[in-house]
Amino acid sequence: MSDRDKYEAKPDDRSDNVEKIQGMVQDTIQNIEKSHDTMKHSSGEDKEQIKAKNKRREEAIEGMRQEIKDEADR
Structure with a gap:
């Protein structure tokens, strides 16, 4: 096996992209919900950093939802 064969790119398999992106959306939503609990116990700069995040x-969720739409249209 040559070095070239070892590093050859794998075929692009997008068959489960929508499912993966939907999982990422759910994880991000959960992170937002968890941060709301954290914000209750935060103040000042910490609270502002959480809001910005x-x-x-x-x-990011908006972008992921657009990507889901794009993938579904393929």
Whole structure:
């Protein structure tokens, strides 16, 4: 087996992409819910950091949902 054969790219298998992305959406939603509990016991800068992170999470969810739609349209 040559070095080239060892490092050859595997075929792109997207058959379960939608399922994987849906799982990532669920995990992200759970992280947002957990952070709401943490925020109850936080204040000041910690609370602001959690809010900022949740905003990024919500943006990521929007992107993942668009990706699910794109994958489903294939």
